Structure formats: C-alpha cells, structure tokens
Amino acid sequence: FLRMKDRWPEITSVSSKSGSDLIPQQSSHGSVKNILFVANQYRGERMTITPIEFDVVAVDWQARLFSQLKRLGYNVLFRAHPDSPSAAPTAFTQELGVSAATGSFAEALASADMVIMDCLHTTVLRDILFSGKPVITFEFGHCPPNAVAADLLSQRIRFVPGWYDDDNRAHTDWDRLPAMLVDAQAVSRNTSFAPLFQPTEGNAP
Numbered sequence: 001f002l003r004m005k006d007r008w009p010e011i012t013s014v015s016s017k018s019g020s021d022l023i024p025q026q027s028s029h030g031s032v033k034n035i036l037f038v039a040n041q042y043r044g045e046r047m048t049i050t051p052i053e054f055d056v057v058a059v060d061w062q063a064r065l066f067s068q069l070k071r072l073g074y075n076v077l078f079r080a081h082p083d084s085p086s087a088a089p090t091a092f093t094q095e096l097g098v099s100a101a102t103g104s105f106a107e108a109l110a111s112a113d114m115v116i117m118d119c120l121h122t123t124v125l126r127d128i129l130f131s132g133k134p135v136i137t138f139e140f141g142h143c144p145p146n147a148v149a150a151d152l153l154s155q156r157i158r159f160v161p162g163w164y165d166d167d168n169r170a171h172t173d174w175d176r177l178p179a180m181l182v183d184a185q186a187v188s189r190n191t192s193f194a195p196l197f198q199p200t201e202g203n204a205p
Helices: 055-071 105-110 125-129 147-153 174-186
Strands: 002-005 008-011 034-038 075-079 114-117 135-139 158-164 170-172
Touching (some): 034 055, 114 174, 135 174, 170 174
Parallel strands (some): 034 114, 114 135, 135 158
8 A cells, every 4th residue: 555755655555456465475486586676767747758657656566566576585676767867765675675776787687586677668678688587577568569579579588468457556467477487487598589689799798
C-alpha cells in the first residue's frame, strides 16, 4: 500500500494479491542470487519523448516487483538511471531491503547474476545482452520492438507480459515469475542474435 508523503509515495506495506503479507521463501534458483533491476528515469514533473510511466506508477510497480523477488529468496540490486531529474525513493533500501547499485554500470552489472528490465530503450542494452547473464524484460507496450527485433531478442532474453488496470497500476502474472526467472537462464549464453543486433567489429562486446 502506498500513500503520498510530500512528492513521493510512502511505502507502508506490500501485499500479495490475496492481501496477505509477502513472506520470504527458501531460495530454489541455483546459482542466481543477485538480481539487478535497471530502472528508467524518474522524471518528476518533466516531459519525456520516450513514453514511460509517471513516477508514482513506476514506484508502485517496482515496490511490488522487489517484494516478490525478495519473497522468492533473491537479493535485489537497484540501478537508478543516472540522468533522472528525481532521486529514487529511499524506502526501497530502508523498507524493502533493496541494495542500491552505485558506481559505474559495468560495476553494477558485474555484481549481478541476472538482470531485470521493463524498458528496452536504454543505452546499456547491448552491454546487458553481451554479458552472458540471464535477462528478463517486462513488456508493457510502451515502445515494443518490431517483429524482427522481437524474434532476435527472444533468443537471448525472456519477455514477460505486463498490463495496466483501470487505476493505472502495472501488473504481471506473479505466478509465472519463478518459472520465467529459471527459463531465462537457459538462453543466457545464446549469441545467435549478435551478428544482426548492433554489430561491431568481430561482434564482440
């Protein structure tokens, strides 16, 4: 549950769809322990060309996502966009136990076993793709890739459908999340997309 406190929503609790508190479970995900979430900008009152959520929508979604990942036994690393006009909510670290991934993006990526995104329009996408780490992205339809790009990217990352309800809250099928996190590991070393996706000399990162 969120309530407004000054500009940011104050996170007072995070519940499952049944209304019960989310309780940590025993981890059962093999070698993957640390998950890096790559956030988009918190734009405040500014307008952006890229169609991204308003801050309150993004924070509500991220709080529930982080809580689900913590419940499944993962350590969550949060990477805020360095050019955000507004800072990330301190409640992520203080209330939800999420670690802030500071320093360079390369350092943040190196510290993670898996990456989660919810927007593919990022300058670090190529670094993520060539990292060899499992990746999933939640697809809310902001700027979906075209059919050719989606086919190529799906050989390397796993797309998880998301949607918005009538109250503009972001949702996904939480029951599918554990399986998608495991499935992403199966394609993490696939490089068949490399010659066609942002090729460089030698097609190497």
